[in-house]
Amino acid sequence: MMEIEWGTVPTWFAFGAAMSAVIFTWRALVRERNRDAARELKERKAQADRFSVWIDKTEPIGHIEPVYFVQLRNASDLPVYNVSVRLMDMVNNAKIHEFVYGLVRPGEERYLLEQPNLQNQLKMVALQGHTKKLGAAYGTVVYFRDATGIWWRRDEVGHLDEED
Numbered sequence: 001m002m003e004i005e006w007g008t009v010p011t012w013f014a015f016g017a018a019m020s021a022v023i024f025t026w027r028a029l030v031r032e033r034n035r036d037a038a039r040e041l042k043e044r045k046a047q048a049d050r051f052s053v054w055i056d057k058t059e060p061i062g063h064i065e066p067v068y069f070v071q072l073r074n075a076s077d078l079p080v081y082n083v084s085v086r087l088m089d090m091v092n093n094a095k096i097h098e099f100v101y102g103l104v105r106p107g108e109e110r111y112l113l114e115q116p117n118l119q120n121q122l123k124m125v126a127l128q129g130h131t132k133k134l135g136a137a138y139g140t141v142v143y144f145r146d147a148t149g150i151w152w153r154r155d156e157v158g159h160l161d162e163e164d
Contacts (some may be wrong), residue, residue, distance in 0.1 A: 033123045042161075047159055048152040050076035051104070053085050055122070068122040070112040074104045078147035079136060085112070086141045086154055087122070096122070096138070104144075 051074050057066040070087065074080055083104055087096040099112055122138055139156030143163065146152060151163035 035139075044148070044150060044162070045160060047076045047078050047080075047148070048144075048150070048154075049142060050074070050159070051080050051142075051146075052154065053140045053154075055087070055138055055140055057122075068100070072101075072104065072108075072110040072112065072142075074106055074108050077106050079106060080104045080147070081118045081145045084143040086143075088139045088141055 005146060053070060053072045055068060055070050059070045060066045072083070072085060081103055082098075083101040085099040087098070087103075089096050101110075104110070122150060140154075141156060142154045144152055153163050154160050
């Protein structure tokens with residue numbers, strides 16, 4: 001019969017404990033780095049999250065048709081620059097029109113769409129979306145630069161991404 005050499009067993013237990021400690025430390029480090037990266041992104045997004053653009057329409061009154069308008073709002077305490085608002089036909093995946101503004105001041109709200117041809121285009125797109133039973137037939141995509149110089153893009157559904 002073979003005897004166990006007890007001198008090597010404690011060495012293996014020590015090795016296993018050391019490896020467990022290394023793995024635990026590595027996972028904690030990775031988790032902390034991810035947490036720091038998420039916190040940094042949240043801080044970078046703080047101003048951009050407070051800037052939004054959307055399409056709305058008035059309610060029809062009697063025989064008066066609804067009027068479409070684009071509302072642009074900067075709810076942050078800092079200005080945003082180089083704002084490009086693109087009206088999108090989501091039925092045909094095409095750009096309808098683009099508005100460009102150099103500066104939107106803090107707390108500023110703007111209402112766009114005075115052009116009658118844009119009103120007609122949005123009505124046509126809304127009708128196409130209704131007949132195809134789409135949830136949203138039109139939307140906005142906005143590109144802008146925040147006060148720190150970072151470029152952002154907010155898509156048709158409101159998702160905010162940092163641009164390169």
